[in-house]
Amino acid sequence: MTEHTNSSQGPLSGLRVLDVGGVGPAPFCTMMLADMGADVIRIDRKHVGESGFPIERRFEVMFRGKRSVAMDLKKPEAADAVRRMVSRADVLIEGFRPGVMERLGLAPEVCLQINPKLVYGRMTGWGQDGPLAHAPGHDLNYIALTGVLHAIGRKGGGPEIPLNLIGDFGGGSTYLAFGILCALFEARHSGKGQVVDAAMVDGATSLIGMVYGLHASGY
Numbered sequence: 001m002t003e004h005t006n007s008s009q010g011p012l013s014g015l016r017v018l019d020v021g022g023v024g025p026a027p028f029c030t031m032m033l034a035d036m037g038a039d040v041i042r043i044d045r046k047h048v049g050e051s052g053f054p055i056e057r058r059f060e061v062m063f064r065g066k067r068s069v070a071m072d073l074k075k076p077e078a079a080d081a082v083r084r085m086v087s088r089a090d091v092l093i094e095g096f097r098p099g100v101m102e103r104l105g106l107a108p109e110v111c112l113q114i115n116p117k118l119v120y121g122r123m124t125g126w127g128q129d130g131p132l133a134h135a136p137g138h139d140l141n142y143i144a145l146t147g148v149l150h151a152i153g154r155k156g157g158g159p160e161i162p163l164n165l166i167g168d169f170g171g172g173s174t175y176l177a178f179g180i181l182c183a184l185f186e187a188r189h190s191g192k193g194q195v196v197d198a199a200m201v202d203g204a205t206s207l208i209g210m211v212y213g214l215h216a217s218g219y
Contacts, residue, residue, distance in 0.1 A: 010037025015090050015184075019066070020082065020106070021045060021073070022095025024164070025172035025200065026123040027062045030093055032177050034065030038091075042068040043082060079105045086111045086118060091180055095123040098133050108195045118193040119183040121176050125167075127199040139164035142171065142201045148208045151215075171203025 015038040019030040027042070034040040042063075057063060071078040083106070086092060092111060094101050101107055108120045125142055126132040143149045143166050153160040176198035183194050 010035070013037035015039065016088060017041070017091040017093065018082070018085055018089045019043065020092060020094040020096075020101070022123065024095070025168040025176070026093055026095030026121075028169050028173040029121070029123065029176045029180075030066065031062045031064060032173065033091075033180075040066040041085070042066050043073065044068040044070045045072075073104050073106075076105075082106060083110070083114055086114050089115065089118060090184065091119045091121060093121040093123065093176070093180070098124060098128045112193055112195075116193060117187055117191060119180050119187065120193065120195045121180050122195060122197045123172055123176055123200075124197075125200045127202065128197055139167035139200070142167035143204050146201060146205045146208060147212075148204050151208060151211055166207065167200045167204045170207055171205075172198060172200040175203040175206070 012033055015033070017030055017033055017038045017040045019027065019040055019042040021043055030038075030040045030042070071081065073079055073082065086106075094106075108122075111118055111120055122128065124133070125137040126135060140149065140161060143162075148166055149159045149161070152162055176196065179196035179198055183196050187193055
């Protein structure tokens with residue numbers, strides 16, 4: 001297990017977060033939680049960075065403040081180990097396509113049976129169901145379908161392709177982090193965990209709400 005510097009200070013100090021793989025928006029979400037003091041343990045795959053690029057660990061900003069342990073989740077003993085970790089966690093976050101965690105034996109109902117107070121965060125592009133649920137996608141796909149891409153650029157010109165900040169980190173990571181904190185607040189009163197399902201296409205649609213309102217009013 002490797003450990004990265006974490007002052008263990010901040011409003012989320014004492015919060016235990018299990019980050020089950022994925023690249024991009026899910027790790028960015030757990031990075032924000034770690035920045036606020038949460039104890040984040042990432043279930044790592046060898047040679048796969050949190051950014052998705054094969055770069056040196058010292059350049060992987062999203063690893064900061066986290067501990068990590070390498071496991072092959074396709075092996076039953078690894079999934080058993082994760083289930084034991086779930087029993088002591090407050091939050092689990094996964095960023096796989098729909099159905100992957102179920103096949104690994106780590107579905108929400110399994111984890112919530114082990115730990116009824118667990119907040120189970122899911123990150124997808126298109127959501128858990130629907131016609132595009134199992135389709136591959138990238139930030140550009142999500143913001144194009146929502147109309148966000150069309151709204152970026154100069155009047156009379158073509159759309160300008162932005163960095164992957166709107167769909168991935170804005171519509172995905174930020175909304176997942178907010179949903180998780182809301183679920184944790186609710187669990188303090190009810191004692192019950194829940195599933196927080198964040199889809200980047202939904203978040204991007206929410207982000208552009210003000211712009212659509214202005215457009216409808218004639219601007």
